[in-house]
Amino acid sequence: MKQLIDFLQQSDALTCPADAATIDRAQQQLNMTFADDYTALQQNIGVISYRSHEVFGLGVKESAWLNILRSTPELRAENTAFPASAVPLMDAGDGQFYLYDNEHGTILVWSSLAGIIETQNVSLEAFLLTQLAN
Template sequence: MKKLAQQVAAKGADTRPAKENEISAAEQALRMHFSEEYKTYLSEFGLIASGATEVNGLGVPATSHLNILSAIEPLRDGKDYPPQAVPLCDIGDGYYYLYDNQQCKILTWSMINGVVEISDEILEAFLLRTIFDVK
């Protein structure tokens, strides 16, 4: 995630790197195993906020709207929420970008319709495009 780290530094984005024990505790609380790619994101960045774009993660209190532990709870009541997915960001109108830790895929998911799209982008490419409009 070198290119992402460069953009975060260049743009002065806010991050909150998560500690290993926070990541393990989140896996236990959510009853899922995070992929190595997602663990790297959490340990290097925790979450990313730049301008109006906020990407969920760890490194902030569990009550924060950006913490995956609080962000995931209302979503799990939506249609066919993928069991190994964590919320990345709210797109609006009940749509969210999720990261599926089992498939290592970015999902576009709707509270009403379930999964509407599966992307082949890796997490870093998705974050670069979504946060910084870099392809």
């Protein structure tokens, strides 16, 4: 996570980290256990706004679309095959989202119409660095 933190500190990115109590409550409400790298992302960075990119997470009001406590249940309601251990990461456009699967540590491309379209076996940090650098 160090490279991502360094990148964000050197940029004009806005971040909103979450405290441990918020992370614990989110895991309970979403009925999942966050992977260590996702927990570290939320503790150190949280939601990210950088140029035209927005990364979902915790650390902002629960009523905000970027807060996973709002967006995850809404996306689950759009398709019953929404992966149980996934949370949204970024909007991929055209009705698709990048999800982070906490159980498998993979990035998924998902749509409410088609379900999982693609699985990317890249680390969370590498994925975010690539997306934010574009």
